[in-house]
Amino acid sequence: MDRTITLGDVSITRVIEWQGEVAPALDIVPDSTPELWDENRSWLAPDFWQPDTGLYRAHMQTWVIRSQGKTVLVDTGVGNDKERPYFPAFSRLNTGFLDSLAKAGVRPEDVDVVVNTHVHADHVGWNTVLSGREWVPTFPNATYLISKTDFDFWNPINGTDRKAVAFGLPAHLGNQNMFEDSVAPVHNAGQAVLWEDSYTIDSNLRLDLQPGHTPGSAVLTLQSGTDSAVFVGDMMHSPVQILDTDLHTCFDEDPKAAGATRHRVLEWAADHNALVLPAHFPGAGAAEVQRSGSHFAVKEWAPFNRTTA
Template sequence: MSIDSYDQRTVSTIEIGDVQVTRVVEWHAPIAPAEVVFPSTTPSMWQAGQKWLAPHFWNPETGHFNAYMQTWVLRSEGRTILVDTGIGNDKERPYMRPWSHLDTDFLERLQAAGIEPEDVDVVVNTHVHADHVGWNTRLADGEWVPTFPHAEYLIHRADFEFWNPVNGHPKRGSLGGISAALGNQNMFEDSVLPVHEHGQAMLWEGSRRIDGNLVLEPAPGHTPGSAVLTLESRGERALFVGDLLHTPLQFGTPDCETCLSENEAAATRQRRRFLERAADTGALVFPAHLPGPGAAEVRRDGSAFAIERWAPFTPETSPNER
């Protein structure tokens, strides 16, 4: 694995086999008290991990859990693939006010990484939540249109159907008393349905091979259509696990689940399944929201896991609360 970091805010790049992975951060801030996001945890658990959780992942002064909204950009076999698209600009999120009507320079950050919207070939939404599909679309002349006009958008059919309000599926996840249905209000209509109506959505099932290096595998639990993107190239491996992990604390306590999941038991099983694979194969684990180094290689540690080494991404020096 080699590193090529360049000084453009949060943009940095590593290579995994023949695949180049670039990190582009859209937004980051404290989210909520850690015990609210992870209700099975206690203050003492976070305090015990303070040495390696602070300051990037957890603020010991406020007790808040920190998160990035970021996109992983993969260049593989001559194509450009985006993994998750963040919150997006101009979105109406009445019950998630920090994400409502954002005006970030995310597209300029993509340009700093050498990517124009027209260059993107594939968009992978690891699952359908408002902070993973936002830049699927942009507002143009009062209409939501695909941000990446030539891209195929890979969305698991189970999530497409689950979040389609026409189907009326009940939602179990919540945060601070705000249900997943309210927290994701308008999301399907402004960030998912438009790419389907433009004929750019591929609703996949089973598993989906993108190319010789990349395969999507289902990992239902956090949402019914949650997925993991697996990378294997020249003997090197990575797992882009979406929201199977939100904090490094879950490496050491893999049964710790967030309040945001639709099926907590299934989400926990999937986290253990992919952490076991990562430990056995040396794969780097890329959670969607991890600040600081962004990804980690893990090893088994009894019935849990420990960090063997961090990925060589350049951490932010201070949080940016837009």
């Protein structure tokens, strides 16, 4: 299996920044049950879940899209040198992400568009790099597409009330410093477009607001020829949410809205035979889905490399 697939006239390459165990699966998906995970052990383990420890596994990854002469990055991971006092696993990282991007044929100056599906620390980190004592845009020629709703929601001057709770603490603590080091610098540099409702990148790619995980979460839809795909960010963290779209994660700001979004998008994907590409799935990383009663099931996994970063 390869790291690049082609849909219509568009190529998609997977670039992995980080992979590993995050926390107990029952903490990540708090309404799930041990029985649900165990009943699906044959395909959840070992890629998505470690049954011996009960730990949930995840990737931090960027999708590189090449469409109509443009290079588009979907989400930029955790980033290097970022101070994350409440999420030590992602604090002051020193990964070779830019080298991995170069191996995929992408230099920072080659990037035309950066899509942040939402504003969370593990989706905007490589928006910027440290230059001396300043955070500067990593991709000097790129337009950064950020939903205005999420920009305003996470802007600390607005004093937004955030509701998600992760691991017994307010989930927003894991995003401490994130706006200042990874979002504000690209906006101040004049490279951010704060879009509302929907945004068309080209005739193959369209962004639409799909709230729930955060108020400004978005889905990027690809339609080229007879092929379709949806890049869903954190609409799903685990494939158990394909089995039951009502299962939310501890990171969702509005669990009910997140479930409604999940069901709506998976309905569209099943009806259009579209590939679903979440931000954090290990293993094959993406899948086609099909209806299974009132819920859904994995129809076929994408042909991406399962194991190597």
